[in-house]
Amino acid sequence: MSDNNWSCNVKKSLSEDLSRQSLGRPLNDSEAAxxxxxxxxxxxGQHDFGKVAEELQSRGVAKPSGIDASWTPSLLEEELRAINSSLDDAHQRGGFTPLD
Incomplete structure (x- = not known):
């Protein structure tokens, strides 16, 4: 294997590992979706929360909280805060989820 291929494989493996390194628990199905x-x-390229909320609504993405409401920027913020809080709590209780 060339040095360049080795470097690419290490970077890919490292980024896959780092993408989950601090989860205190696995994401549930609705959080992962x-x-x-x-x-x-x-x-x-869309970063405007209003447009992001509209796109989530048009895609029919379920809210992890289970709330039956249309996506809005404030609801998106609430959902993300709740997920973050839950992950922080899980991390406090048990550390992080071991990598696969």
Whole structure:
């Protein structure tokens, strides 16, 4: 293997490891779906929370809290704060989730 391929493989492996290193618990299905949708939306270049909320609504992304309401910027912020708080609590209780 060339040095360049080794470097690329190490970087890919390291970034995959770092992407989950501080989770106090695994994301549940609705949190993971929201994360994937946000990644796709932000990846498309959209960063305005109003537009992001509209896109989440148009994609039919469920709220991790289970609330039955339309996505708005303030609801998006509430959902993200709740997820972050839950992950922080899990981390406080048990450290981080071991990497696969």
């Amino acid at each position: 929201l994360a994937a949708s946000l990644g796709a939306i932000f990846g498309s």
